[in-house]
Structure formats: C-alpha cells, structure tokens
Amino acid sequence: MSRTIVVAATPTSNGDLHIGHMAGPYLAGDVYARYLRATGVPVTYTTCTDDSQSYVVSTARRLGTTPESLCATSTAAIEASLSAMGISMTGLPPIDEVYRHAVLEFVTALYEAGRFRTRTVRLPYATRAGTYLFDGLVTGTCPVCLAGSSGGVCEACGHPNNYDQLLDPRSTVDPDDPVSYRDAEILVLPMEDYRDRLTAYFAERAGKWRTHAAQLIGELLARPLPEIPVTIPAGWGVPAPFPETHGQMLYPWIEAMPAVMYSTWWSVGDTALPVDEHWRAEHDAEVVYFHGYDNVYHWGLMDLVFLLAHGDRYVLPAVNVCNEFYDLAGEKFSTSRNHLIWSVDLVAEVPRDLVRFHLALTAPEQARTNFSREALHDTAYRRLGTPWNALADAMSARGLAGTLPVTPAGRRRAAAMLERFHSGYALPGYSMNRVAETVLTHLARLRDLAADPTTAHGDLVLEVRTLLAGAAPILVDTAEAATAAGVDLSLSAVQPDSVPAFELPRLPEEASHEAADHRDSAVPDLLPLPLSAGAGARGRPLRDER
Structure with missing residues (x-):
C-alpha cells in the first residue's frame, strides 16, 4: 500500500x-x-x-x-x-x-x-x-x-x-x-x-x-x-x-x-x-x-x-x-x-481530549469562527463529558462480561455509524466539525439505548465501540486507555457477529464549581508567556494582530 x-x-x-x-x-x-x-x-x-x-x-x-x-x-x-x-x-x-x-x-x-x-x-x-x-x-x-x-x-x-x-x-x-x-x-x-x-x-x-x-x-x-x-x-x-x-x-x-x-x-x-x-x-x-x-x-x-x-x-x-x-x-x-x-x-488547565474536541467542533473550516472560554466549558462538560460518562456508567451498571452476540439490527446500526464517520474523515469532504457533531449525535442516542432494558447487550457494546473508534482520532488519551485495555479501535467496515465486552473509559470531570461559573471577559485570563510575540505557520507568520 x-x-x-x-x-x-x-x-x-x-x-x-x-x-x-x-x-x-x-x-x-x-x-x-x-x-x-x-x-x-x-x-x-x-x-x-x-x-x-x-x-x-x-x-x-x-x-x-x-x-x-x-x-x-x-x-x-x-x-x-x-x-x-x-x-x-x-x-x-x-x-x-x-x-x-x-x-x-x-x-x-x-x-x-x-x-x-x-x-x-x-x-x-x-x-x-x-x-x-x-x-x-x-x-x-x-x-x-x-x-x-x-x-x-x-x-x-x-x-x-x-x-x-x-x-x-x-x-x-x-x-x-x-x-x-x-x-x-x-x-x-x-x-x-x-x-x-x-x-x-x-x-x-x-x-x-x-x-x-x-x-x-x-x-x-x-x-x-x-x-x-x-x-x-x-x-x-x-x-x-x-x-x-x-x-x-x-x-x-x-x-x-x-x-x-x-x-x-x-x-x-x-x-x-x-x-x-x-x-x-x-x-x-x-x-x-x-x-x-x-x-x-x-x-x-x-x-x-x-x-x-x-x-x-x-x-x-x-x-x-x-x-x-x-x-x-x-x-x-x-x-x-x-x-x-x-x-x-490551555491544555495545562483543561484536559487535552476536551480541548481537542472543542477545537475540532469549532475549527474554522469554511468561515471564520470564534473561540471563547465559555463555549469550551460548555462543550467539554455539558455536551461531551457529562453524557459520555453517563453512558460509561450505564454500561458498567449492566455488568457486561465475556463475548456477546450481536443482532443483525445492531450490525446495521454500527455500519451506519461507521459510514457517517468515514464521510466526515475522508477526502475531499474532510471535516472535523462534522465528525465532532456525529460523536455528539450518537452519544445522545446511545445513552437512550443503554437506558432501554430491551437493548441487546452485544448491540450496545458494538455501537459504543464504534462510537469510541470514530472519536479516537480526536480523543487521543481516551483512545489510548481503551487500546491499552484491549479494545479494537480500527475503523474496519466488517461488522462482527459477536463482540467482547469492555469498560468505556471515562472523560475527565469538571474540576470545580468555580470552573463551571467561569465566563469570558474581553481579555482572556490566560496571558501569553514572555517567550516572544507569537508564531505562525509558513504563510501564517507572526503579525501583530494575529
């Protein structure tokens, strides 16, 4: 290849x-x-x-x-x-x-x-x-x-x-x-x-x-x-x-x-x-x-x-x-x-998986976009971290173990999820924005699926694994923890008849109530280090108003 x-x-x-x-x-x-x-x-x-x-x-x-x-x-x-x-x-x-x-x-x-x-x-x-x-x-x-x-x-x-x-x-x-x-x-x-x-x-x-x-x-x-x-x-x-x-x-x-x-x-x-x-x-x-x-x-x-x-x-x-x-x-x-x-x-203050996810969600792909501390906090904890950890808790509460059979309906849903991730990642339509939105969409759906007692255990595990694999290029520390625990995060198109149970790694929790109450001001409270005036990429070098 x-x-x-x-x-x-x-x-x-x-x-x-x-x-x-x-x-x-x-x-x-x-x-x-x-x-x-x-x-x-x-x-x-x-x-x-x-x-x-x-x-x-x-x-x-x-x-x-x-x-x-x-x-x-x-x-x-x-x-x-x-x-x-x-x-x-x-x-x-x-x-x-x-x-x-x-x-x-x-x-x-x-x-x-x-x-x-x-x-x-x-x-x-x-x-x-x-x-x-x-x-x-x-x-x-x-x-x-x-x-x-x-x-x-x-x-x-x-x-x-x-x-x-x-x-x-x-x-x-x-x-x-x-x-x-x-x-x-x-x-x-x-x-x-x-x-x-x-x-x-x-x-x-x-x-x-x-x-x-x-x-x-x-x-x-x-x-x-x-x-x-x-x-x-x-x-x-x-x-x-x-x-x-x-x-x-x-x-x-x-x-x-x-x-x-x-x-x-x-x-x-x-x-x-x-x-x-x-x-x-x-x-x-x-x-x-x-x-x-x-x-x-x-x-x-x-x-x-x-x-x-x-x-x-x-x-x-x-x-x-x-x-x-x-x-x-x-x-x-x-x-x-x-x-x-x-x-x-920023990554010294906010765990980098959460920072990476927010930047992926708001990156200026087709037009100028805006970073704010308030929006980062909202994405990191309300939209991503809290529902993600609720899903992890719901899976843990089921006491899943061993290799679980997957129904045809579960395989079809996992295949549909995978197709959406591929469409967001592949050229020429590559878009971190759409991938991040796809993660949030399926996160909400899988929380409901996990709460439904009629959901087949194997279906839930396969679809959560697909979510984790789709999010892995962004949530790198979470992916590393899952891989270390033996979870297969390859983005293969093959949907298995059975899947090993696993624990969904949790995302970092909000540090304090004070952090939840933090809001932006006109000047951010993270001031630059005194090293220099900044930097850019080739074609994006330092200019005073960058």
Missing part, C-alpha cells in the same frame, strides 16, 4: 503556537493522519520549522535578541506545544547542514536545467538601515483589496504583492526609517511558463478544494501569474549559490518543497535513502497539505510550480485542506494586546 504524506504548514520559528494556529493545520492534519492509520494506511505526518523567514529577523529585532537565539527558543516551544496537544508527529527535524544541503540540491537542479531567469526588480529600501524590505520586514496596503498587509502576500484577500507592488510601504523594524526604492538584480522562476500544467492540475481537482480557497485559485489564474523570486538581497537565510546573485539569500518561501521532503525523510527515519526519495513519483504517495487561507498562494500555487519545474520527478499534492481564521472572544488574535492563549497553557 502506498504511503500517505500529510504535511502541516511549516511554523515560523519566531515564537510559540497559540490556539488559533493549533485549531488550523496542526490539529486538522493530526486527526486526519490518525484516521488513516485506523484504516490501515501507512502515514507520515510531518512538518519542520521555517527558520529562514524574514519574520524571524523582525521579531528578533523587536525582542532585542538574535535570530539564531529566537529560532532555538521558538523551536523548543513549538515542539513542546505540539506534544502537549497530542499531535502525532515524530518531532521537528533539525534545521542543520543536512537540511541546507537538501534545499540547495533542490534549487540547484532547477538552476542547472535553465528554469530560472535574471530580472532587475524595484524593491522598497530602508534608507537609514540600508536594507532591502520584503515580506515580514515591510508593511503597507494591499494593492488588490486595500487592506493592511505585509509584503509577499495579503492576509485578508490572499493575493501576492511582489517587489514594489505594496502601497505605502513602511519598515516593520523601524517605522520612522524613510522608505525609498532601489533596483536589485535577482533570479526568478516565471510562473506563466507552467500555466497550462497548472490549469490542467486544478481542472482535475475541481470540487476537491474548499470553496473560498478554490475561489482564490480561480482569481489568481485569471490574472497574469507572477514571477517567483528565487533569490533576494537579505542578510538572513540560506546563501544563494548562484554566480549571478553573489551575496544574496534564497527567497525564504522557495524552501518549502525541499523542506517538507527533508522532514518526510527525517520522520520516516531511513536516512540511508536520498532525502527526496519518498516524494518521487514512482512511489505514488498521496500528499495532502493542511494550511490556512492566507497560505493558498504559497502552498497551493507557488510551491506547486516548484514541483512542476522538476518535470515528472515528484508526486503532486492530491488536495490542499485550507482553514480560515480562528478568532478569540470575537476579535483577532493580538500579541500586542495579549489577546491570545498559548496552546500549552
């Missing part, structure tokens, strides 16, 4: 992950990967930190530290947050010489094949600092939607803004530093050279992308496609090895494809193989990306062009699963106002 490679957007190492990030690509990718494993599919779920981003430089300047120190501290914090949330990755691979060699090998092959062109471009320039401004080093107004935007891509509309296209540019490091423009000679990859293949690729995948992201792809293809910077005059990143651009760095965004090939190779663990082995087309892996809407241009189009530029060497992504923004108490996450909650803090 071919491997599935699940890739979550690579987090920028300029801070930790807050719950807005976690509710996006990281939890969604984890739940999908766990689902595939439960169906017997070999899966590698991976990502790596994005150390070369200009946001590392701008954040380090603001915090009075060095980019190197910020990367090290942030990577440790990100890895701790992923672990605390139960994200099933091997870990974060080191951004070391092996990584840099993989990146250079990937881009040098394209250079030697003649894919790049030399261009003279006009870049914003910080006059006093004497530095070129791009991406996280510059802010201004999006030329497409007129919203406030960083360089590179607009968070609001998703459209790119290269070079001098950003209106009213200002330095993010020193807003008082006058900005002028200077010419620079760089290498680019012309995206228009791949229009026909891009058009065919998206035609083959029509209906597989979420609506808003698909609309953006249509808008981008309806315009002249930009030329992708390959090198940039900068002081941080991977040095470009090309004689035409001596002293420049590789443009940070073009590291994405070799970066995830490297992280896949590292996560699989067979380091005797070439770094790009698992992405080679002959292995026919299925690649699935999880990222945010403001990352559609990069992961959906730009990175795809870099794969296409290698000819038929690499597998192309099957689909991109894109999320919208997750707000906090009705407002954007904001580091400057301490309006955020770090993931690691």
Whole structure:
C-alpha cells in the first residue's frame, strides 16, 4: 500500500503556537493522519520549522535578541506545544547542514536545467538601515483589496504583492526609517511558463478544494501569474549559490518543497535513502497539505510550480485542506494586546481530549469562527463529558462480561455509524466539525439505548465501540486507555457477529464549581508567556494582530 504524506504548514520559528494556529493545520492534519492509520494506511505526518523567514529577523529585532537565539527558543516551544496537544508527529527535524544541503540540491537542479531567469526588480529600501524590505520586514496596503498587509502576500484577500507592488510601504523594524526604492538584480522562476500544467492540475481537482480557497485559485489564474523570486538581497537565510546573485539569500518561501521532503525523510527515519526519495513519483504517495487561507498562494500555487519545474520527478499534492481564521472572544488574535492563549497553557488547565474536541467542533473550516472560554466549558462538560460518562456508567451498571452476540439490527446500526464517520474523515469532504457533531449525535442516542432494558447487550457494546473508534482520532488519551485495555479501535467496515465486552473509559470531570461559573471577559485570563510575540505557520507568520 502506498504511503500517505500529510504535511502541516511549516511554523515560523519566531515564537510559540497559540490556539488559533493549533485549531488550523496542526490539529486538522493530526486527526486526519490518525484516521488513516485506523484504516490501515501507512502515514507520515510531518512538518519542520521555517527558520529562514524574514519574520524571524523582525521579531528578533523587536525582542532585542538574535535570530539564531529566537529560532532555538521558538523551536523548543513549538515542539513542546505540539506534544502537549497530542499531535502525532515524530518531532521537528533539525534545521542543520543536512537540511541546507537538501534545499540547495533542490534549487540547484532547477538552476542547472535553465528554469530560472535574471530580472532587475524595484524593491522598497530602508534608507537609514540600508536594507532591502520584503515580506515580514515591510508593511503597507494591499494593492488588490486595500487592506493592511505585509509584503509577499495579503492576509485578508490572499493575493501576492511582489517587489514594489505594496502601497505605502513602511519598515516593520523601524517605522520612522524613510522608505525609498532601489533596483536589485535577482533570479526568478516565471510562473506563466507552467500555466497550462497548472490549469490542467486544478481542472482535475475541481470540487476537491474548499470553496473560498478554490475561489482564490480561480482569481489568481485569471490574472497574469507572477514571477517567483528565487533569490533576494537579505542578510538572513540560506546563501544563494548562484554566480549571478553573489551575496544574496534564497527567497525564504522557495524552501518549502525541499523542506517538507527533508522532514518526510527525517520522520520516516531511513536516512540511508536520498532525502527526496519518498516524494518521487514512482512511489505514488498521496500528499495532502493542511494550511490556512492566507497560505493558498504559497502552498497551493507557488510551491506547486516548484514541483512542476522538476518535470515528472515528484508526486503532486492530491488536495490542499485550507482553514480560515480562528478568532478569540470575537476579535483577532493580538500579541500586542495579549489577546491570545498559548496552546500549552490551555491544555495545562483543561484536559487535552476536551480541548481537542472543542477545537475540532469549532475549527474554522469554511468561515471564520470564534473561540471563547465559555463555549469550551460548555462543550467539554455539558455536551461531551457529562453524557459520555453517563453512558460509561450505564454500561458498567449492566455488568457486561465475556463475548456477546450481536443482532443483525445492531450490525446495521454500527455500519451506519461507521459510514457517517468515514464521510466526515475522508477526502475531499474532510471535516472535523462534522465528525465532532456525529460523536455528539450518537452519544445522545446511545445513552437512550443503554437506558432501554430491551437493548441487546452485544448491540450496545458494538455501537459504543464504534462510537469510541470514530472519536479516537480526536480523543487521543481516551483512545489510548481503551487500546491499552484491549479494545479494537480500527475503523474496519466488517461488522462482527459477536463482540467482547469492555469498560468505556471515562472523560475527565469538571474540576470545580468555580470552573463551571467561569465566563469570558474581553481579555482572556490566560496571558501569553514572555517567550516572544507569537508564531505562525509558513504563510501564517507572526503579525501583530494575529
């Protein structure tokens, strides 16, 4: 069976992950990967930190530290947050010489094949600092939607803004530093050279992308496609090895494809193989990306062009699963106002199964959604925990033991449950929201079934086991307890004639009456740690109002 490679957007190492990030690509990718494993599919779920981003430089300047120190501290914090949330990755691979060699090998092959062109471009320039401004080093107004935007891509509309296209540019490091423009000679990859293949690729995948992201792809293809910077005059990143651009760095965004090939190779663990082995087309892996809407241009189009530029060497992504923004108490996450909650803090206060379930239920899949402490409490205890534990008590009260026969009616109901779970987990309709709602629907039904003395014991056990298996990719600690007790949580379509009895693991109880009375305020009471101003995924780096 071919491997599935699940890739979550690579987090920028300029801070930790807050719950807005976690509710996006990281939890969604984890739940999908766990689902595939439960169906017997070999899966590698991976990502790596994005150390070369200009946001590392701008954040380090603001915090009075060095980019190197910020990367090290942030990577440790990100890895701790992923672990605390139960994200099933091997870990974060080191951004070391092996990584840099993989990146250079990937881009040098394209250079030697003649894919790049030399261009003279006009870049914003910080006059006093004497530095070129791009991406996280510059802010201004999006030329497409007129919203406030960083360089590179607009968070609001998703459209790119290269070079001098950003209106009213200002330095993010020193807003008082006058900005002028200077010419620079760089290498680019012309995206228009791949229009026909891009058009065919998206035609083959029509209906597989979420609506808003698909609309953006249509808008981008309806315009002249930009030329992708390959090198940039900068002081941080991977040095470009090309004689035409001596002293420049590789443009940070073009590291994405070799970066995830490297992280896949590292996560699989067979380091005797070439770094790009698992992405080679002959292995026919299925690649699935999880990222945010403001990352559609990069992961959906730009990175795809870099794969296409290698000819038929690499597998192309099957689909991109894109999320919208997750707000906090009705407002954007904001580091400057301490309006955020770090993931690691939240799971230290509320058991992570309950946090994961609430984030799955409310994740911003098709539109922006809102996190509130009140809603988390309601989901965790009233809607999920209390009825779940009541069902566990009702099963225990029946004194179930041994192997129990299942009636045809019980098998039919279990099969119907399983079908609904598969429809929520499987591509292209993947939706944690619907899976979580399915858990709540069947939880209420099974409580009634358990209370009915005429319900066959085997039917009840089979259907509760199906509920537990369907919820397992989200409720990871509960699933681990059940598996340790010998419960089969595979999502097999085969419905057995008999089933072993088991105890349904209980969910954590509400800690206190004070917790039940807790309500949100405009500013959350979990304040951020002083590590840094926050972090984002590639395409979702730290911005002040995130």
